[in-house]
Amino acid sequence: MKYLDKLINIYILFFALSLLLYGCNGCSRYEINEKANARNSSRDYSSPETKLDESNIPLINSNTSSSNNSNLTLMELFKKHKSAVFMILTSDGKDGKQGSGFFISASGIGVSNFHVFEGTNKGLEIIKLESGEELKIYEVLDSNKEDDYIIFKVNSDNHFNFFNVASNLPEIGEEVFAIGNPKGLEHTLSKGIISGYRGNSREIIQTTTEITHGSSGGPLLNMTGEVIGITTMGIGEANLNFAINMNTIPITSNIIKKEK
Numbered sequence: 001m002k003y004l005d006k007l008i009n010i011y012i013l014f015f016a017l018s019l020l021l022y023g024c025n026g027c028s029r030y031e032i033n034e035k036a037n038a039r040n041s042s043r044d045y046s047s048p049e050t051k052l053d054e055s056n057i058p059l060i061n062s063n064t065s066s067s068n069n070s071n072l073t074l075m076e077l078f079k080k081h082k083s084a085v086f087m088i089l090t091s092d093g094k095d096g097k098q099g100s101g102f103f104i105s106a107s108g109i110g111v112s113n114f115h116v117f118e119g120t121n122k123g124l125e126i127i128k129l130e131s132g133e134e135l136k137i138y139e140v141l142d143s144n145k146e147d148d149y150i151i152f153k154v155n156s157d158n159h160f161n162f163f164n165v166a167s168n169l170p171e172i173g174e175e176v177f178a179i180g181n182p183k184g185l186e187h188t189l190s191k192g193i194i195s196g197y198r199g200n201s202r203e204i205i206q207t208t209t210e211i212t213h214g215s216s217g218g219p220l221l222n223m224t225g226e227v228i229g230i231t232t233m234g235i236g237e238a239n240l241n242f243a244i245n246m247n248t249i250p251i252t253s254n255i256i257k258k259e260k
Contacts, residue, residue: 069224074177077225078189084161085218087128087181088112090120100180100218101127102227103162108154110137112217113232113244114145127154130187142251147203149230149249163219165246166226169202170194175223176207178231180215188215192241203248205229211241 069077088099099116103109110127117125127135138155170176177191192209205220211234220229220243229243 072225074189074191074223077177077221077223078179081161081163081221081225082179082187082189083130084163085179085181085187086110086130087184087186088116088217089126089128090117091124092119093121093124098181098184098214099216100214100231102179102217102219103160104165104227105162106159108156108158108160109141109162110152110154111219111230111246112150112152113230114143114148114150116217117150118145142249147244147249148232149244151249151251163221163225163227166222166224166228167247169197169205169228169245169247170222172196176209176220176228177223178207178209178211178215178218178220180211180218180231182210182212182214184214197245198242201245201248203245205243205245207241207243208239209241210234210236210239211243212236 069080072080085100085102088101090097090099097116099112101110101112101116104111123136125137127137129135135154135156137152139153141151141153143150143152172194174194175191176194177189179187179189182188190210192207195206195208198204198206205228207220209220209231211218211231215231216233218231219227220231222228227246229245231241231243234241
């Protein structure tokens with residue numbers, strides 16, 4: 001699917017104006033002083049670094065505590081799950097971008113937007129956890145530039161807090177929330193409702209939950225703390241915000257099927 005083509009025509013003008021005014025919508029830019037090491041080459045995130053063998057992908061261990069989340073308040077859900085969200089810093093060796101990401105596995109499988117990493121030099125990406133610990137990407141499991149997602153494994157043997165992927169989408173009008181790092185403000189909470197679904201297979205989730213620069217790649221969550229989408233772009237003036245439906249990403253669906 002082509003991401004922007006799935007949105008109805010009335011929004012195209014807003015997107016074009018937004019991109020002209022703000023550039024990368026949803027990821028922030030930052031300056032770095034170090035030049036890229038001559039040995040660093042631009043990493044191609046458009047395909048996995050190794051051929052994807054789904055039999056070797058660590059299963060998403062069921063986060064059984066999510067089944068007990070139905071009675072939790074938004075504040076309690078945020079405190080319980082915020083450590084599953086991380087900040088991403090990327091660079092071409094001169095200029096940098098900042099975005100968001102989140103874990104869907106205790107073993108360290110992370111998810112974000114492809115555009116957050118596009119143009120990054122190998123080894124210059126930083127995955128910054130809530131604790132302040134900084135990690136690197138060990139392996140890219142799957143990515144798709146057109147659909148704007150990337151799934152990867154971090155270089156750590158630790159166990160991580162993570163989100164279960166929701167099997168059902170909320171109805172239009174139901175409340176949802178997001179956790180991200182807009183403008184580098186780590187673990188910012190925002191709340192809204194589902195405004196609509198776009199695309200023949202509901203590939204795109206439209207929401208009033210604010211998504212701004214630096215929030216790209218973060219989780220859009222239902223009110224039991226399950227992830228339903230990857231927050232991708234927003235136009236604040238029009239309260240138009242969009243996320244990629246997690247259940248339309250092939251590797252995610254395959255992992256969930258294996259777990260069951």
